Amino acid sequence: MRARVALLASLAALSLGCWEQNSAEWFAQMKEQPAVQALESGPKLHPSQPLRPPAGTIPFGGMEARIASPLPAFTPEARALPNPVANTPESQARGKYVFNIYCKVCHGADGMAKLDTLPVAQRLAKFGAQPVPLVTVRGYTDGFLFTKIRYGKPLMPGYPQIPARDRWHVVNYLRTLFPTGG
Numbered sequence: 001m002r003a004r005v006a007l008l009a010s011l012a013a014l015s016l017g018c019w020e021q022n023s024a025e026w027f028a029q030m031k032e033q034p035a036v037q038a039l040e041s042g043p044k045l046h047p048s049q050p051l052r053p054p055a056g057t058i059p060f061g062g063m064e065a066r067i068a069s070p071l072p073a074f075t076p077e078a079r080a081l082p083n084p085v086a087n088t089p090e091s092q093a094r095g096k097y098v099f100n101i102y103c104k105v106c107h108g109a110d111g112m113a114k115l116d117t118l119p120v121a122q123r124l125a126k127f128g129a130q131p132v133p134l135v136t137v138r139g140y141t142d143g144f145l146f147t148k149i150r151y152g153k154p155l156m157p158g159y160p161q162i163p164a165r166d167r168w169h170v171v172n173y174l175r176t177l178f179p180t181g182g
Helices: 002-017 089-102 119-126 134-139 142-151 164-177
Strands: none
Touching: 089 164, 134 164, 142 164
16 A cells, blocks of 8 residues: 555656646746747847848848948948938837947947047047047938948948948938938
8 A cells, every 4th residue: 555655656746747837927938938940030039130141151132232442431322322211210219229239339329429428439539540429420421321331431440240221220310310401
Protein backbone atom coordinates (compact mmCIF):
# COMPACT_ATOMS: atom_id res chain seq x y z
CA MET A 1 0.00 0.00 0.00
CA ARG A 2 2.80 2.38 0.93
CA ALA A 3 4.55 1.70 -2.37
CA ARG A 4 1.37 2.40 -4.29
CA VAL A 5 0.86 5.79 -2.54
CA ALA A 6 4.52 6.69 -3.17
CA LEU A 7 4.15 5.75 -6.84
CA LEU A 8 0.97 7.85 -7.22
CA ALA A 9 2.59 10.81 -5.44
CA SER A 10 5.63 10.55 -7.72
CA LEU A 11 3.47 10.41 -10.84
CA ALA A 12 1.44 13.38 -9.67
CA ALA A 13 4.60 15.41 -9.00
CA LEU A 14 6.08 14.51 -12.39
CA SER A 15 2.88 15.34 -14.25
CA LEU A 16 2.82 18.85 -12.78
CA GLY A 17 6.22 19.56 -14.31
CA CYS A 18 4.84 18.80 -17.77
CA TRP A 19 1.69 20.84 -17.30
CA GLU A 20 0.99 22.98 -20.36
CA GLN A 21 -0.11 26.31 -18.97
CA ASN A 22 -1.71 28.59 -21.56
CA SER A 23 -2.91 31.49 -19.46
CA ALA A 24 -1.31 34.84 -20.29
CA GLU A 25 -2.33 35.99 -16.82
CA TRP A 26 0.29 33.73 -15.28
CA PHE A 27 3.25 34.06 -17.61
CA ALA A 28 4.07 33.65 -21.27
CA GLN A 29 5.53 30.41 -22.45
CA MET A 30 9.16 30.64 -23.55
CA LYS A 31 8.23 29.01 -26.84
CA GLU A 32 5.81 31.89 -27.53
CA GLN A 33 8.49 34.61 -27.36
CA PRO A 34 9.33 36.66 -30.48
CA ALA A 35 12.36 35.42 -32.36
CA VAL A 36 14.09 36.29 -35.60
CA GLN A 37 14.84 33.34 -37.83
CA ALA A 38 17.58 33.22 -40.45
CA LEU A 39 16.50 34.81 -43.76
CA GLU A 40 13.17 35.84 -42.30
CA SER A 41 11.56 38.88 -43.91
CA GLY A 42 9.70 39.88 -40.74
CA PRO A 43 8.81 40.50 -37.96
CA LYS A 44 10.54 43.74 -37.19
CA LEU A 45 13.03 43.79 -34.35
CA HIS A 46 11.80 47.18 -33.24
CA PRO A 47 8.96 49.27 -34.64
CA SER A 48 11.47 51.63 -36.21
CA GLN A 49 14.19 49.17 -37.21
CA PRO A 50 13.28 46.59 -39.86
CA LEU A 51 15.67 43.74 -40.54
CA ARG A 52 18.60 45.01 -42.56
CA PRO A 53 21.10 43.13 -44.70
CA PRO A 54 24.45 42.33 -43.08
CA ALA A 55 27.22 44.92 -43.40
CA GLY A 56 29.06 44.79 -46.72
CA THR A 57 26.16 43.30 -48.65
CA ILE A 58 23.89 44.98 -51.17
CA PRO A 59 20.27 45.19 -50.00
CA PHE A 60 17.52 43.61 -52.08
CA GLY A 61 16.48 46.20 -54.63
CA GLY A 62 19.96 47.70 -54.94
CA MET A 63 21.55 50.81 -53.49
CA GLU A 64 21.07 54.49 -54.09
CA ALA A 65 23.25 55.88 -56.83
CA ARG A 66 26.31 57.64 -55.43
CA ILE A 67 27.01 61.24 -56.38
CA ALA A 68 30.65 61.47 -57.49
CA SER A 69 31.63 64.87 -56.14
CA PRO A 70 33.81 66.09 -53.26
CA LEU A 71 30.77 68.03 -51.96
CA PRO A 72 27.74 66.04 -53.18
CA ALA A 73 25.13 68.22 -51.45
CA PHE A 74 26.21 71.25 -53.51
CA THR A 75 25.70 69.58 -56.89
CA PRO A 76 22.75 70.73 -59.04
CA GLU A 77 21.33 67.20 -59.11
CA ALA A 78 21.28 67.04 -55.30
CA ARG A 79 19.70 70.47 -54.90
CA ALA A 80 17.02 69.55 -57.46
CA LEU A 81 15.94 66.32 -55.72
CA PRO A 82 12.21 66.55 -54.93
CA ASN A 83 10.97 65.36 -51.54
CA PRO A 84 8.77 62.31 -52.25
CA VAL A 85 7.46 62.18 -48.67
CA ALA A 86 4.48 64.37 -47.83
CA ASN A 87 5.10 66.72 -44.91
CA THR A 88 2.45 65.22 -42.61
CA PRO A 89 2.34 65.06 -38.80
CA GLU A 90 3.26 61.36 -39.05
CA SER A 91 6.29 62.15 -41.21
CA GLN A 92 7.35 64.91 -38.84
CA ALA A 93 7.02 62.57 -35.83
CA ARG A 94 9.15 59.93 -37.57
CA GLY A 95 11.68 62.62 -38.54
CA LYS A 96 11.88 63.82 -34.95
CA TYR A 97 12.47 60.25 -33.78
CA VAL A 98 15.34 59.74 -36.25
CA PHE A 99 16.70 63.26 -35.56
CA ASN A 100 16.85 62.46 -31.83
CA ILE A 101 18.89 59.33 -32.55
CA TYR A 102 21.43 60.72 -35.02
CA CYS A 103 21.40 64.52 -34.95
CA LYS A 104 20.44 65.71 -31.49
CA VAL A 105 23.77 64.76 -29.92
CA CYS A 106 25.59 67.42 -31.96
CA HIS A 107 22.86 69.88 -32.98
CA GLY A 108 20.69 69.73 -29.83
CA ALA A 109 16.95 69.18 -29.51
CA ASP A 110 16.24 72.67 -30.84
CA GLY A 111 18.84 72.40 -33.63
CA MET A 112 20.80 75.41 -32.40
CA ALA A 113 24.03 73.54 -31.44
CA LYS A 114 24.47 75.33 -28.11
CA LEU A 115 27.88 74.30 -26.79
CA ASP A 116 26.97 74.82 -23.13
CA THR A 117 24.42 71.99 -23.25
CA LEU A 118 26.05 69.55 -25.68
CA PRO A 119 29.21 67.73 -24.51
CA VAL A 120 29.80 66.15 -27.93
CA ALA A 121 29.55 69.53 -29.65
CA GLN A 122 31.98 70.99 -27.07
CA ARG A 123 34.49 68.29 -27.87
CA LEU A 124 34.11 68.78 -31.61
CA ALA A 125 34.53 72.54 -31.20
CA LYS A 126 37.91 71.94 -29.51
CA PHE A 127 39.04 70.38 -32.79
CA GLY A 128 37.59 73.14 -34.95
CA ALA A 129 34.49 71.21 -36.01
CA GLN A 130 31.75 72.99 -34.11
CA PRO A 131 28.30 71.87 -35.32
CA VAL A 132 26.41 74.48 -37.30
CA PRO A 133 23.09 75.75 -35.90
CA LEU A 134 20.41 74.30 -38.14
CA VAL A 135 18.66 77.64 -38.58
CA THR A 136 20.61 77.71 -41.85
CA VAL A 137 18.35 74.97 -43.29
CA ARG A 138 15.85 77.67 -44.27
CA GLY A 139 18.05 78.64 -47.20
CA TYR A 140 18.56 75.13 -48.57
CA THR A 141 16.40 72.89 -50.72
CA ASP A 142 15.02 69.60 -49.44
CA GLY A 143 17.32 67.76 -51.83
CA PHE A 144 20.37 69.56 -50.44
CA LEU A 145 19.42 68.62 -46.86
CA PHE A 146 18.68 65.02 -47.82
CA THR A 147 22.06 64.70 -49.54
CA LYS A 148 23.90 66.48 -46.72
CA ILE A 149 22.51 63.96 -44.22
CA ARG A 150 23.64 61.07 -46.41
CA TYR A 151 27.15 62.29 -47.27
CA GLY A 152 27.97 64.80 -44.54
CA LYS A 153 31.09 66.88 -45.27
CA PRO A 154 33.09 68.91 -44.80
CA LEU A 155 32.93 68.71 -40.98
CA MET A 156 29.85 66.54 -40.48
CA PRO A 157 29.94 62.74 -40.83
CA GLY A 158 27.64 61.15 -43.37
CA TYR A 159 24.77 58.91 -42.33
CA PRO A 160 24.17 56.50 -45.23
CA GLN A 161 22.87 53.96 -42.70
CA ILE A 162 19.73 56.05 -42.27
CA PRO A 163 17.27 54.69 -44.84
CA ALA A 164 16.38 57.17 -47.59
CA ARG A 165 12.75 57.45 -46.51
CA ASP A 166 13.83 58.29 -42.94
CA ARG A 167 16.18 61.00 -44.26
CA TRP A 168 13.21 62.60 -46.02
CA HIS A 169 11.28 62.41 -42.73
CA VAL A 170 14.16 64.25 -41.02
CA VAL A 171 14.00 66.94 -43.72
CA ASN A 172 10.27 67.33 -43.04
CA TYR A 173 10.94 67.58 -39.31
CA LEU A 174 13.64 70.23 -39.88
CA ARG A 175 11.06 72.27 -41.80
CA THR A 176 8.92 72.34 -38.63
CA LEU A 177 11.87 73.54 -36.53
CA PHE A 178 12.88 76.19 -39.06
CA PRO A 179 10.11 76.98 -41.57
CA THR A 180 11.20 78.26 -44.98
CA GLY A 181 10.77 81.98 -45.42
CA GLY A 182 10.70 82.65 -41.67
